[in-house]
Amino acid sequence: MMKSTYLLFALCIFLIGQSVQLLGQDAHYWTEQFGNKSMLLGGNVIGSVDDLGATFYNPARLALQDDPKFLISAKAYQLSTLRVKDGVQKADLNESTFGDAPTLAAGSFKVPFMPKHKFAYAFLSRQQVNYSLGTRSELTYEYNDTWPGEETLYVDFNVNKTIKDEWMGGSWAYALNERWSVGASGFASILNQSRTYQLFEDGLSSDSSAVASYERTRIKKYSFTSAVFKLGVNYESKNFSAGLTVTTPYLVVRKSGKVDYDEVLAGFDLDEDGDIDNDARLIKNTTSDVDVNYKTPFSIGVGSAYDFGPVKLHVSAEWFDKVSRYAVMTPAPFYAQKVPDYLLSASGPLEIKDRLYDERHSVINWGFGVELSLVKKVKGFLSMSSDYSTLPETGPIADGLPTDNFTNSIFTANIFHYGGGFMLNFDKIELTMGTTYSRGTQTIGKIVNLPGDDTNPEVAVDVLWERWRFLVGFSLPFYKFG
Template sequence: MKKIQLILSLSLLIQLGIAQDAHYWTEQFGTKSMLLSNSVVGVVEDLGAVYYNPARLALIDNAAFVISGKVYELNKLNVANATGDNAGASQNSSDFGGAPSLVAGTFSIKGWDNHNFAYAFLTRRRMNMNLNGMSDAYGSLIDPLPGDEYFSGELGISKQFTEEWIGGTWSYSKNKRYSVGVTGFVTIRNQESKSTSQLQAYNNEDVATYYNRKSYSFSNYGLLFKIAGAAKYEKLDIGITFTTPTMGLSGSGSFRYEQYFSAIPGSDEIYVRNLQKGVQSTFKTPMSVAVGFGYKLFGGTLMASAEYYTSIDQYNLMQGTEFIGQSNNLSYTPVLYDHLESVTNFGIGYNFVFSERVNGYISYSTDYSASTEENQNLDDNSMYLKASTFTSDINHFGGGIVLNLKKADITLGATLATSSYKMERPIDFPDGNGGSIVDPDEYSKVNWNRWRFIVGISVPFVNDIAKKWENKLTGEDK
């Protein structure tokens, strides 16, 4: 049984290594802003301003309505020596599809000449991670079972979340040099996670089985604000943005726990099952302050940004009620907690002006993990779970061109997010030769790469069309 328990505990290490759930700069908003890897707080020129710096909205000459922006995403994951089957064993996975993008537009209010307004719908963060491992072996693997046995096992980890923001922006500038602005966002966070272990063995007489499942899900609604200022000079643009912590509006979730075990001589059979719904949920986010500048240099613009995020002390995101296992009379209390460290990210980019109608962009930014590295209880009987688990840092690179045509701006480019790190081997099955299942010196190397290919169209004259229709409806064009 000891060997089986080791396999089960190791399966949870997958969760520690793959999920991108503790980063703040993983997404970019606005076509040019994506090419510049978040380095645009002081000089954002598209409707990404509603997120990066609301004050900049009043300084943009032709705020465009984003009518389409296609972003295609390729994720590639490689886990070298993942199962321990042999020195070269690895697991590879990839997927290709659409990526989250910004939908935004501007509008005006009659009589408010120096005031600018916008609305936005954006996917702040998103993740869909699934990793499964399976193996089988034959030999004397489980001590309580006499003789040799057939052994098979399957382990799985999945984690999904989406965080959608819906916002409105107000920005004011009296002289087109200094401006202030505020964006209010309603946030919607949905998250779920599941880990399962299923093992079975047969020795020509008895069949032994083990099944364990832990899962949770929650939904939270909140409200936050971005408060910003900006200044525009002949060669220098600067900006600052404060983001408030999320004020919770409502939230609830559920826990599910199952553990079944039978037919091992001398061991007690286990049946434990519990499902809890309607558990109160509270989701916290940090306060942050971002600063940035853009400086005209060598015929183009050099830009840089940095953003500091405060830490979040350990708290219970959800806590269920205590329950007693049906067969073993053990006490269980499901808890989902989180604990985030403070981090500072920075980005740098450059805008090449090749001609009046052609601009090029290149950039780099950091994306440090805020997840803490405290040890987690990997005991199968524990329901003390951590929400944010990815502790490795990510690097972002971006580049592309923007064609400024008469009737539209067309953006073509690509970005790369990459992370590479070592971790304890996540899955280790018996090899059937009587060897040790766990080698403390063995590691898996994890390589994660996300490519995004951007095709964006912005239409500056949409506001003029809207104004003409407004005049027709009000009779002002007569």
């Protein structure tokens, strides 16, 4: 009976790979901010953005700019940390990365025969994710009744996910009168995603006379080239401003995908019939030119700001529509080369589909930022914003060999962002310095059940994701709005 828990061990480790490889941007829409001042205000500038970050937040605000030339977003560095407490037995799983954060570069230009219209271009990193988490363990205990004494189990496990979504495009804006303006942005999105899951387990009998081995590898890669549009309207008065934006779903114009599926098991008598060979399995397949699909939600954002004099308050909120369940990747089914008899269907060989699914809840993110006039030419900023997970609650994976119905992500924690910093004005140069802190935690069920270990089935573990960003940047020249 202990031996039959071996597959459960493999499945539970698979849960780790699904749970922790997608923390951050992939399940959240407000993880990134663009533009120096906008970063410090937590992106709560839909109705008040006053630099070329307007190309992203509200293109209608471009109509208020006094002939801006070029904006280099703050140079930001980030430290991201992922922790799974008691991830494998009492051992924590930890991963930290330090590097550049996504940035924005934008500029404006004129069209001679349209002097009252404003135009701009922008390059920004809409998503940038790179996580890798793994462990190597050597465990000694009794988990195989057919071998004498205690066995040694070697475990080598790793999951990795990378996402890169680059936007490039242009914006147009026009002032209808002194108070109202409209605008639109159009971007080309180039999205690349790669996810790799690898698990190697090797068992050795106490007398070194018998060896067992299990391998599972899953690699999924896809890329999309899409178009996305943002429409904006803005109202402006002496001390008050308000804006509204509409963002379209991605319109996919080009796509590609590839999957690898490997699974090998040898040397274990899982059904306790004394025949090791009858439990062996071999499943290998590579599929190129996979049918892929990618969906993003329709969204509506609103924001406003009121200038009290020494204090200016910025508030924003954005509603994102749901995305109904759909297949991201649908590779052609294939048949396992060899599996145990009890995994065969009545119709014959085991069919492997290996499809990848995704779905997203509707969410409303909100936040506020405070702009303080401290002394002449020096301003301070404080901000807080929500970043709710779009993912539905996850359920257990059924017993047996999972051949279909993998989800794109199951991390359901909500993230909150906190920011603060300073901006110094020197004639036509703005110097920005600040930091932001983001954090999300989630409690999930026991994610690793070792063979023969039936203790504490109700134990829960905590998953923590946090990120520090440190930014120093400048804008040249200084832009005056209003």
